[in-house]
Amino acid sequence: MSCRKLRDGARGCSQYNIYREEGNCSHFSSSDFSTSLELEGFSVSDTSGTEEDTDSAVLYGTLRGSVVGLRYYTGIVNNNEMVALQREPNNPYDKNAVKVNNVNGDQVGHIKKELAAALAGIMDNKLALIEGVVPYGAKNAFTMPVQMSFWGREENKEAVLDQLKRHGFKLAPPLKGSECDFASKWISGRAGPSYSAPVHAAVQLTPEQLKSEFDKLFEDLKEDDKTCELEGAEAVATLLLPHQKQALAWMVSRENSNDLPPFWEERSNFYYNTLTNFAEKKRPKNVLGGILADDMGLGKTLTTIALILTNFQDGKPLPVQKIPSDKFYEESGTNSMNSVGRRLCKDSNNMMDPGVSNIKKLETAPLKYSSCLPKSDAAKKPRYSGSSDLGKSEDLLLQQTKTTSFVIQDPGFASVLLPPSTSLKRRTKRKGTTSIQSVEKKYSGDDPRTTLIVCPVSVLSNWIDQFEQHIHQDFHVNIYIYYGSDRSRDPSFLSEQDIVLTTYNILATDYGMKGDSPLHKVTWLRIVLDEGHTIRNPNAQQTKAALNLDGHRRWVITGTPIQNSVKDLWSLISFLKLKPFTDREWWHRTIQRPVTMGAPGGLGRLQSLIRSITLRRTKTSKIKGKPVLDLPARKVLIQYVTLTEEERQIYQSVKKEGKAAISRFFSEGTVLAHYADILGVLLRLRQLCCHPRLCINTSSSSFTADSKTPEELHEILVSKMKLVLSSGSDEECAVCLESLTLPVITRCAHVFCRPCIFEVIRSEQRNAKCPLCRSELRAEHLVECPLEGEIDSSNEKKSDQEWISSSKINALMHALIELRRDEPTAKCLVVSQFTTFLSLIENPLKESGFTFTRLDGSMAQKKRVEAIQCFQSSQAGSPTVMLLSLKAGGVGLNLTAASRVFLMDPAWNPAAEDQCFDRCHRLGQQHNVVITKFIVKDSVEENMLKIQNKKRELAAGAFATNKPSASEIKQTKIKEIKALIDL
DNA sequence: ACCGCCGGGTGCC
């Protein structure tokens, strides 16, 4: 315990943390954690500059000084050990005091006062980072020398030298190896003495070389000892593929590992850190976890579920009860003891996330839910016991009698809340013997059982789907979805679950409410951050919230471990609690700077760090010479369509009108203010390419927002937001640069994520301006998106009109009929962004006698499941066509029965198309996949293709390049608009 | 001797 305290103290000790956490208020004690929380408001705006500083830092020079007062402190150091210098402005004897701490954060002594007087100003004004190494004399009783390196931006160099001079100090030039602590060790470690260490960036590697080294960083990590395989426990309903068994074996071995963490060695009764030269008696804890960085589609979620079920303790499976299915039917519903698993909610139409709402349906009818998976299906699933004696420890079974149960509460619904069961009993294995004991409400006590999974909202429903798919229905696994305003606030209830699933937003929101985060009161068996790269910003609330969760097994699941640079890795490493990297100073000194400066060995270190905690396979990775995923070929064809004379006329007239309006916006310089209107024009043109009826009645929203009543203004903003969201442009939030979550629209008609824009308002206070157009920004002016399930700008109810075809529909029907003639059993997806268009296509399908099904975002889960199962079925008479809306379903959606895809209209974002194609071109696909994109000649669609290609190129080269700024995004958008409408 | 010198007490910031 005290060690934890010390460590937290250490976090506050480094200069980096002073900058970050204390900002302008350095009179606060840095080790007081709640204090730093209160200061977050300051730190957000304060940090961005600092971080860039550390990136562009050069070495000014070095200086030898002395550390005094050793005998008053417990912190000890070794020769050549790194030390941290920390200002101590509240020292009662000297306001210039500078503390010296060892790597562990224990104070070693103080900088001698004359020198401290010179350093104080430099440190307080952040003119330089000062790093120390004790070259020798570490065992002295009273004082010891310290070799200091001064790092800072070029423009501050003079000021620093000046300040030192005024106190009678002069920096030695940064010459010999000893000054550059990282360089010296690595050079001298290789071949004798070194004569000049690299001082300026990129001496060894050009930025381009660095980038490609990053690319390689995660490759080829599997060929060493990561090829063992392990079968999943009995409760895993799905047969794991070889690479998934490897991942499982690796994860289990990580969790049960007794190894020292990377860069630690045992040396004569001490544990020695080879990077910092820090040593301690206490064995440093290894991460019982790591980073699972497999590419999309390799089954990270399944592997994680398998891990949860397979490795409860020491390789024993999660003790869940297996129940005969007939017994299950008898007992469910009557056994109130297990009612924790049966929180029933009334209805589900109001949910924010369609996927979640659907699950709740299942909630209300658990029996029906379990029948969602046909019995026959379950029977088909192979059962296999876990490796060796795993999986058959009957004595560990729970006294519970339910299948997988979900507990869901959601905003806006009065749930039937049953008091959490306290009489729940379970058998717990202790010291080799089994005993029945009452579960104490200790928020897990010393015997945690619960895995916490944190994921973005967007994949919440995917997790639920995957639980459903991969947890054998004969096993009772308690799963609680910690989401929605009705979520249980009872930590002891949470700690009784097997799995608690929540989102980053919930995690951060809870954490923000000081002292009242149930998630932070539980000691978890295991914490899994899905899409873990979302915590790469160390200052974000969700990152801090994740870092402060309690639990030893810690996993990061991500397909993109490094997005821009090494910097992104720190949050992940810090979350994993790898000593000494939890403190940013040590990460920076030992890894980040050596790597970004191209110091010899820097990359080597990073690589061995990554290698020891990461597993990554790409779709092209190979196992024993065979690709991990052996997918059939995929071909994309573009089928051009020519509009009829009549269609062309309508198209041209709408285009002419829209072009005139947009030209006017350009000449007025109001393009961005009318962004939604422009999207509207483009949307109508895209609809006209599909079918003239799609855009009838699409009200041309008024182009001026002045002189309106508040109600009118509200209406207009809502409709503009809907337009943006439904236009298929896949708008990104200009703040986080990712897909919109909880979209809100500003008075100036720009759409952002709600949390993002609130963060802007919070940090800029009164002067907040729209990030896109710099208009006044007020929280009370923001308009939220009304929750109405599927947003669809095109108007439905036109079924009374007489049906007419269109050029595109003709082209589709021609292709479908041809396909039916050549391959009668082939199944295909007909994909469009416009559900109305899908409805129009239903007519000719019926006329031509096609059996088809349909899947779009507005359908209830039950119907979706039906549609999917129906389509996937291989029975004679099953549908051969599925009408699919482009964005329906999550990444988990599996439509492998289809071998043909007809994309009726191009998507704004090529990634959305690719994702859609992946729903059939994925694991389990037996045939080559042919995709046909219908594109209208000489139309906005053709221009969209060009933009798509550009975006693809951009994405391919985007690995190490920096994020575009808001203004760059603006520029890109303007260019896109011009290209789309031929301006 | 308003000095020098001696030797004990003492010691971060």
Place this chain on the structure above:
DNA sequence: ACCGCCGGGTGCC
């Protein structure tokens, strides 16, 4: 600290 510094004791050779 086997140092420096402080301040009290002391005082020719």
